[in-house]
Amino acid sequence: MKLSEAERRKTDRTARLLKVEHLLYQNPRGLKIEDISSRCEVSKRTTYRDLAALETELGVPIWEESTKRGITEGYLLPPHPLYPA
Numbered sequence: 001m002k003l004s005e006a007e008r009r010k011t012d013r014t015a016r017l018l019k020v021e022h023l024l025y026q027n028p029r030g031l032k033i034e035d036i037s038s039r040c041e042v043s044k045r046t047t048y049r050d051l052a053a054l055e056t057e058l059g060v061p062i063w064e065e066s067t068k069r070g071i072t073e074g075y076l077l078p079p080h081p082l083y084p085a
Contacts, residue, residue, distance in 0.1 A: 013050075016040055020050050021060060021071070030063070030070030 019040055023031060037047045051069055054060040061072035 016042065017050055017054060017058070020047070021054060021058075024060075024062070024069065024071045025075075028070065028073065030065065030068035032067050033069065034067070036069070 020036060023036060023039060033044050033047055036051075037044045040047065040050075042050075051062055055062050061075050063070050063072050
């Protein structure tokens with residue numbers, strides 16, 4: 001099954017948001033914007049948009065300290081199914 005360009009972009013974004021969420025969860029002291037961008041191979045601008053999407057669209061509580069971002073202590077990652085529903 002071949003995905004359309006719009007479907008591929010949506011899939012890429014979803015995978016990237018999950019990656020950012022896991023990176024922040026695994027680094028309780030937070031990560032610099034540059035580090036998140038580098039690990040996800042995107043621009044800093046995209047990283048800022050992804051962090052905003054995690055907060056507003058998915059309800060992930062993100063703290064900010066200078067150029068570092070992290071997930072608020074006590075937040076638990078929701079389970080993500082490994083197969084389509």
